[in-house]
Amino acid sequence: MYTKILQHVSRYIELSPQEKEEFTGILIEKKISKKQFLIQPGDKVMEEFYVVKGCLKAYYLDEMSNKHILQFAIEDWWISDFEAFFNDLPAQLHIECLEDSVLLGIHKDSLETLYERIPQFERFFRLKITNAFVSLRSRVLSTLQKNSKQRYIEFCEAYPNIEQRVANYHIANYLGIKPESLSRIRKELVRT
């Protein structure tokens, strides 16, 4: 159960066997079935989640019930309504499982204790959040500077093998293009 997350952490920091034990001791396993919600608008968000297995999407429903997908998460990614989690605000996002998923949650309070007891985790989460910030900034920039085809290629690099797992119209929504345009782009890429 903990092999993957420990490998993931050890790419950034080095932990002693005791520290590993202490870390895994605070993780809360959560199994969620396809189409179930991990988070819904209005929820109090006390955990962030590491994906051991499965696939999820985080989206915002606007007043006209249009869906805007902000993030996918597959194995080795973290997901939550981060704005709600970090700023103690009610959730604004839906986070829905696209496949049966196994997650490991960390509670906000356990995280604070973890920082006190094993300060290396300050480094780990600093590096993780830096990656998230840079990816988001580069996604904002991408929509300004790149065409749909380039953004689709970037998406495939960021989420390897997700094409087989997520419906076309989800990917199109994430990229802010029409499903027809996505099909056209894919055909073009197969040809080249």
Added chain:
Amino acid sequence: MYTKILQHVSRYIELSPQEKEEFTGILIEKKISKKQFLIQPGDKVMEEFYVVKGCLKAYYLDEMSNKHILQFAIEDWWISDFEAFFNDLPAQLHIECLEDSVLLGIHKDSLETLYERIPQFERFFRLKITNAFVSLRSRVLSTLQKNSKQRYIEFCEAYPNIEQRVANYHIANYLGIKPESLSRIRKELVRT
């Protein structure tokens, strides 16, 4: 020169007098005049900057030479081309001074040494980058869910007193609206 940045840091972590000295010892003062560029596309970006005094904008120029303002920075903010800085890529942004500015830069290498010598800075920069990530995510969400007036109010809260310092068309550009719409919104707000 260092009073403001030390106050800023002490809102997040507590430093001994020696640690304060060590920290300020790595800061590089930079004075830049209005209309000069701190960073231009293609630059190698080795520093991030704390604003002691002044006002700057970070923007992207697309292929059609349309300007897209990503960030303003005033006193007590940090600015850089963060994607370039963190990922060792050439700069994509212009960072231009809107007023004569005084900055304190931290070099990438000094930052790594700082983390080793005073690990509390892991915490400081984790918290700063978390704020930046959450603000950016909430800005992306704002464009989906809020009208121009609400976004203008949020902008005024995030950048207090910037209205007197930055031209209307810059603020309109940042909000993704026309300058005429911004004038209309301001008139409406004065009336209410």
